[in-house]
Amino acid sequence: MTSVLTGTAVDVKNLSVRFRSKRSSTTALDDVTMRVEAGEFISIVGPSGCGKSTLLKVVAGLVKPSDGQVSLFGDEVKGAQRNIGFAFQRAALLEWRGVRKNILLQAEIRGIDKAKAARRADELIELTGLAGFEKALPHELSGGMQQRVALCRALLHEPPVLLMDEPFGALDALTREQLNAELNKIWRETGTTILLVTHSIAEAVFLGTRVEVMSPRPGRLMRTLPVDLPRERDYAQVMTDPRFGSLTREIRQLLGAHESH
Amino acid sequence: MTVTNETRADPAPPTPAREPVRRIDIGTRLLRLVDAIWRPAALLALIFVAWWVITAQGWVADYLVPTPVQVWERTTQDWSSLMYHSYVTLYETVVGFLLASVLGLATAVAIAYSRTLERTLYPIVLFAQVIPKIAIAPLIVVWFGNDLAPKIILAVLIAFFPVVVSGVAGLRSTDPELLELSATMGASRWQTFRKIRFPNALPHLMAGEKVAVTLAVVGAVVGEFVGASEGLGYQLMIANGNLDAPLLFAALILMSLIGILLFVIVEVLEALLIPWHASRRSATPLTTS
Numbered sequence: 001m002t003s004v005l006t007g008t009a010v011d012v013k014n015l016s017v018r019f020r021s022k023r024s025s026t027t028a029l030d031d032v033t034m035r036v037e038a039g040e041f042i043s044i045v046g047p048s049g050c051g052k053s054t055l056l057k058v059v060a061g062l063v064k065p066s067d068g069q070v071s072l073f074g075d076e077v078k079g080a081q082r083n084i085g086f087a088f089q090r091a092a093l094l095e096w097r098g099v100r101k102n103i104l105l106q107a108e109i110r111g112i113d114k115a116k117a118a119r120r121a122d123e124l125i126e127l128t129g130l131a132g133f134e135k136a137l138p139h140e141l142s143g144g145m146q147q148r149v150a151l152c153r154a155l156l157h158e159p160p161v162l163l164m165d166e167p168f169g170a171l172d173a174l175t176r177e178q179l180n181a182e183l184n185k186i187w188r189e190t191g192t193t194i195l196l197v198t199h200s201i202a203e204a205v206f207l208g209t210r211v212e213v214m215s216p217r218p219g220r221l222m223r224t225l226p227v228d229l230p231r232e233r234d235y236a237q238v239m240t241d242p243r244f245g246s247l248t249r250e251i252r253q254l255l256g257a258h259e260s261h
Numbered sequence: 262m263t264v265t266n267e268t269r270a271d272p273a274p275p276t277p278a279r280e281p282v283r284r285i286d287i288g289t290r291l292l293r294l295v296d297a298i299w300r301p302a303a304l305l306a307l308i309f310v311a312w313w314v315i316t317a318q319g320w321v322a323d324y325l326v327p328t329p330v331q332v333w334e335r336t337t338q339d340w341s342s343l344m345y346h347s348y349v350t351l352y353e354t355v356v357g358f359l360l361a362s363v364l365g366l367a368t369a370v371a372i373a374y375s376r377t378l379e380r381t382l383y384p385i386v387l388f389a390q391v392i393p394k395i396a397i398a399p400l401i402v403v404w405f406g407n408d409l410a411p412k413i414i415l416a417v418l419i420a421f422f423p424v425v426v427s428g429v430a431g432l433r434s435t436d437p438e439l440l441e442l443s444a445t446m447g448a449s450r451w452q453t454f455r456k457i458r459f460p461n462a463l464p465h466l467m468a469g470e471k472v473a474v475t476l477a478v479v480g481a482v483v484g485e486f487v488g489a490s491e492g493l494g495y496q497l498m499i500a501n502g503n504l505d506a507p508l509l510f511a512a513l514i515l516m517s518l519i520g521i522l523l524f525v526i527v528e529v530l531e532a533l534l535i536p537w538h539a540s541r542r543s544a545t546p547l548t549t550s
Binding site: 057060061062080081082084085086088090092094095096105106108109110137139 | 436438439441442443444445446447448452456457460461535537538539
């Protein structure tokens with residue numbers, strides 16, 4: 001794939017983010033340092049409100065760092081980044097557009113060649129099992145299918161980095177597993193570097209090559225856990241793998257230890 | 262990326278949401294139309310019969326309330342002049358409404374995009390709204406003469422406010438995640454407006470337009486009351502002066518018909534522009550889920 005770059009994809013150095021309101025100032029992220037090599041899949045877990053989403057938004061250039069800096073492929077992030085794909089917790093689709101046109105929004109705004117974008121959209125529709133629903137409007141789709149559309153849209157321009165902010169959080173367990181398997185496949189086939197924020201420990205381990213565990217606010221990186229599993233993953237196999245069991249246990253303990261006090 | 266062709270060749274793709282609920286056969290459509298119309302039609306018929314009985318029985322003097330027959334005879338007698346006056350009022354209303362829509366939308370965009378402009382414009386818009394239009398109608402006629410201009414201006418003044426308010430509400434209701442998304446796509450302000458914010462604002466805006474179009478009729482007629490030599494408002498004043506109740510009623514009915522006609526046109530326009538919106542979907546109970 002042409003868009004795959006090598007080297008360090010995301011470089012976060014001593015990043016702190018503080019939000020100031022009129023009276024108070026809250027620290028969302030405190031001195032976070034993280035390096036992501038191209039092709040990695042980083043899962044970020046942590047309790048609610050620990051700044052996971054903020055971290056993604058800083059990488060995307062949607063939130064300014066208060067301290068420290070973030071670079072994408074060596075270039076410092078200043079303002080909204082174009083060479084990324086972003087998938088949100090809610091699908092955030094345009095209600096008035098059908099599936100295919102929602103996906104093609106990405107191409108229209110970026111001015112990608114129409115024929116090329118159409119081909120790519122068809123590939124993604126096929127890959128995510130949306131074939132036959134090209135013209136369906138978002139309200140006619142299930143939650144899982146809406147997220148598939150959002151995923152296709154985030155991938156249309158073949159971004160070297162894909163940022164995902166709890167994209168499957170609102171789905172039922174079965175649909176979620178299915179989409180996890182699809183995401184694993186997409187990641188392997190495209191070689192995209194992925195940063196996934198999630199609440200689900202199982203999802204984090206199943207998908208990630210590395211899991212970053214964050215502490216409650218102010219968000220710090222508590223522990224980095226490499227996931228020593230093959231890149232191609234099958235749900236049933238991974239679930240029964242002893243390494244999966246010990247990793248999820250360890251993460252649960254790390255998060256639980258912080259929640260108990 | 263490589264994609265296998267095997268699923269594409271599959272003759273029976275999954276079908277649940279395949280055929281969206283938009284395609285409806287003529288029979289169902291007719292049934293639905295009947296269903297939508299019969300209740301108000303029945304009520305209207307009831308009122309009409311009551312009117313007929315009360316006036317035909319002579320319970321109310323016919324110089325106060327004429328019988329339907331008298332109104333009908335007067336209407337056919339003066340048909341061409343009534344049509345001319347209707348045309349004048351319709352013209353003033355439509356021009357006023359269109360101007361109000363354009364100016365209102367422009368103002369709404371300015372307010373939604375700029376805090377400074379919001380602080381400058383909103384108080385003035387509000388001030389213009391709270392002045393009773395009927396009170397300033399004579400002044401406007403003095404300023405702009407007996408022509409069409411003052412009627413159009415009054416229609417604009419009265420129809421402008423709902424367009425601004427609904428436009429601002431619509432433009433502000435954009436999902437913040439969609440705006441972040443468009444930022445990561447590198448969208449220009451214009452692209453974000455055209456592809457995201459404006460279509461998203463349409464349901465709100467159309468609700469305002471529906472209010473505006475009925476108000477525009479009021480504006481035009483008020484203008485005609487104050488100083489005119491043509492139009493249904495003028496006709497009504499003449500009829501009133503001559504104690505010509507049948508003509509007065511004829512003018513009144515025609516005014517209402519203009520209002521209803523324009524409202525229906527805006528409704529149809531809305532159905533064409535935002536078939537996807539929840540407010541439109543709920544009107545089609547065929548959806549089973």
